[in-house]
Amino acid sequence: MKRIFLLGVLVILFFTLPVTAQKKASLSLEDIYKDRVYQQKSFGPVRWMTDSNGYSTLEPNEEVGGTDIVRYDAKNGKRTVVVSAAQLMPDGKEEPLEISNYNWSSDNHKLLIFTNTKKVWRYNTRGDYWVLDLDSGKLKQFGKTLPESSLMFAKFSPDASKVGYVSNLNIYVEDVEVDTIRQLTSDGGGNIINGTFDWVYEEELNCRDGFRWSPDGQNIAYWQSDTKGVGTFYMINNIDSIYSKPIPMPYPKVGTQLSAVKVGVIPVQGGNTKWFDIPGDPRNNYLARMDFIPGTDEVMIQQLNRRQNTNKVWIGDISSMTIENIITEKDEAFLDIHDDIRWLDNNRYFTWSSERDGWLHLYKISKDGKEIEPITKGSFDVINIDCIDTKGGYVYYIASPDNFTQRYLYRSRIDGKGKAERITPLSDSGQSAYQISENAKWGIQVFQNSTTPPRYSLISLPKHKEIRLLEDNSELGKKYDALALRSKEFIKVDIGDVVLDAWMLKPIDFDATKKYPLLFYVYGEPAGSTVQDNWSIRALYHQYMAQQGYVVVSVDNRGTKTPRGNKWRKSIYGQIGILASEDQSKAAKKILNTYDFLDPERVGIWGWSGGGQMTLNCMFRYPDIYKSGLAVSFVSDQRLYDATYQERYMGLLEDNAKGYHDGSPINFAQNLKGNLMIIHGTADDNVHYQSFEMLIDRLIKYNKLFSMMAYPMRSHSINERENTSYHLRETMEKFWKEKLPAGAR
Known part of the structure; x- marks a missing residue:
């Protein structure tokens, strides 16, 4: 009798314990x-x-x-x-x-x-x-x-x-x-902005702090913006009062007037502002950077033309208010602004990042602009400058010559001699970022990869010896490990013209003899990249979808922000949405032909912001590949987006009207065949709700049925107010399970 009783207990334990453990280790949207x-x-x-x-x-x-x-x-x-x-x-x-x-x-x-x-x-x-x-x-x-x-x-x-x-x-x-x-200033307000910037300078040129102390503390140099004539866009708040409230914001759309921006100097003790007379129409050029040269009465100003393919660098004297153009950087496509300037050798030279040899590298340039020598060199991009150690004679920077999904610390001699030296140890496979002391003897390393949450440690340089662990996110790591998920598989996709990086996620109980629905996650714009060997909360969402019975894949098409050289990044110039969606479609076909466990009748695609636009372009331009799509916070017509971003990558509307038309998914809405859901926040100051409504109007015109969800008074990230993020993800899951049935067959 005792033996039967013990056997019964064991049977009960056998069936209860795993269930309890499984419940604790399951991945849920609520969690x-x-x-x-x-x-x-x-x-x-x-x-x-x-x-x-x-x-x-x-x-x-x-x-x-x-x-x-x-x-x-x-x-x-x-x-x-x-x-x-x-x-x-x-x-x-x-x-x-x-x-x-x-x-x-x-x-x-x-x-x-x-x-x-x-x-x-x-x-x-x-x-x-x-x-x-x-x-x-x-x-x-x-x-x-x-x-x-x-x-x-x-x-x-x-x-x-x-x-x-x-x-x-x-x-x-x-x-x-x-x-x-x-x-010091009293004319600020209305159209005049002193010491900070309008929306587009903040969003697209990373300009927020708009004034600088002179090295002697006697003067302040600052930007002033005049938004007069810039188109006003109105967002509407319908939920916080019984009457609607318009929210105005000056926002220059493609081809419209920009703010007039100038740089002036005012004494700290008070007085009148003196203005630099920089050649060119202030409404068709950007003053993208301005800083004092250490220990002097001079400022360096970077002036970017409206097409953003020419950067003129000026030296201005705040005593005489004279200016001199020392270098002019040009590119056939577009230029990015870099914050890598450091003055060397008693201000006789400065460091400067440029793609002039086809790769992004750091150069040493004389103050008069006549001497230009490379500091870093080779067939790789310098992704980020972490420290310029003038005393030790080295520049420390992030690069990844052999794997575009990873990031490592390197150093090169400031005099340009010798080869690049990798500092991050081979054991740290993934991505590392650093905060390095001024003397380059110490650094805070943040290491992560797709299965390792961020790990913070103090290291000594240049030998990269770990001195002290600061935070390893061990609790998070244990929670993640308990889920027993499949890791991302990083793969290569050869589409003929180029080999693309991608990753794939499979369900825990994956069976290669069966067929699974394929869900693509896309971005595809030059502002970012999705195929990175790093830790991300977004990856947990895709792991969740994999556990629901989907194979999730993401591909970086040409033009995305990856360290693959000038040719890669500039390939999309003038054809945003065109070349990228073609790359994505070719990659989709290649992947479907390569992996027998994928079901070509169940192919979905989704993305946010630029990825939402990419989703729409893929759904409308390649309707026979993608059966269902979900687009969040998207641009439907590129003319509706801000001038600074869109004109940088597409050129001016007057020069590339066809490119703007062909790259805008709204112009191909009549081709929709599959299931489409669109989602937007009504208070999106970045990609306006207008883009959402215009696409709705076009879909109705062509009698195309679709699903939609609007989030009132939520911004581009759709995360404000109670329960928003959870509700959004449940809404997305409901669409996928209804329109792209999950599970192996």
Whole structure:
């Protein structure tokens, strides 16, 4: 009887334990998007101290709440609380300031804290600023007489005696020791923007902080934008009041008028602005970069023409306001702006990134522009400059000559001699990013790959010895491993003209003797890449879809942002949506012909933003391949998008009207055969809801049936307000399971 009882217990355990374990280890949309079970941890933000011997970071204070700013000695790991959260308790307040960001003065004796932040378009660039004097312990709020959370881009003067900032589109300077606020500009507001930028400069040229202290702290150079004549686009808020509220934004669409932008200089003690007279129509050129040359009264200004294929570099003297064109960079297609300038040899030379030899490399150029010598060289792209160590004589940078999906640290001699030296060890197969100290002796490495969440560690350079593990996301790693998912398979797809990189995900219970539906995830635009050996929350969504019974594949077509040289990136010039969708269609056919376990009658495609546009182009231009498609936040007509992005890659409308027509999916909507779902946020300031409605109108005209979902007052990312991300993903899943039946057959 006992034996039967024990056997019964064992049988019960046999059937219950695995079920419980399986339940705990299953992947669900609720876990990913609602409960955030797979949220990764970061480390920092880190600031290397002036002496390069240690770094500061943020850690929670258990006693008073808030966060402490802690310094760690790089060599021995000694921990010192530099600023306690208790020191960040304003008078009359019961809680310390919440630190959204922080910056040190050059001597590390003063701390500038950004808090109470608000979003401006996509980023939290507006808020309150406080300064803590570490010597006296004094905590002071800046701009107290100005509206709450109205300050932007505050920064110390070179001697840290003052702080400059922007509020309500004007520039202010305030003394650190005394409550003296000086308003330098007063014409900001309406059409005039001082010290920051309009929407398109922020989005497409990465320009946000629009003023610079002179090295002697006596002057401020700044951008001024005049948006008069720029078309106003109106978004409509229908859900926060019983009456609709229009939200106006100056937004230059393709072929329309741009803001007029100029650079001026104003004394910190007050006075009139002097303006540089830079040749060319200010409404048909971009002043994309401006910075002081260290230790001088000169600024370097980069002027990009409207076609964005010519970059004129000017040196301007703020005393005489004279300018000189030292170099002019040109490309037959388009140029990208790079932030890799570092002045060398007592300002006689500067570093400059260029694709002039067909690959993106770093050069050393004399101040007069007459001497140009390569620092890095070879058949590979320099992806990112991490540190230029002038004393040691090396530049440290990210590159990946042999695998375009991965990223590694290299170094080359500044004098251009010798070969590139790989620093990241071979064992770290995947992607690494670094934050390197000024003296290039230490670095914070962030390592990841498609199965390893970000791992932060302190390393010594150049031998790349790990000194200390800072954060390894081990809990997340265990959760991921418990799912027992199949890893991404990185594959090559030969479409004849070129071999493309791709990845494939299969279900856990994959059976190669059966046939599965194929779901393509696409982007395909020059702003990004989907085929990367990195960790991504997006990958969890695709793993989820694989577990529902789909084989998920992503392919990088020509023109995507991968380190494959100038020819690869510029191949799509003038034909956005045309060449890329052709590449995608050829890749789809090749993949279907290569893998017998894929069902050609169940092929789906989806993407977001540029990937939404790509989805529509594939569905409309190659309707016999793709049976179902889901497009999110897409551009349906390229003329509706902003001038700066679209004209960079397509040329001017007057020169390439046919390209704009043929690259816009709306013009091929009549070819739709399969199942289509379109999704958009009504408050999308990037790709306007107008694009969504115009496509709807065209589909109705041709009597094409489709599904749609609009998210009220959600932006381009469709993640604002309660439950949005979860609802969106469930909506997507419902469409796929209805229109592209899952599972093996």
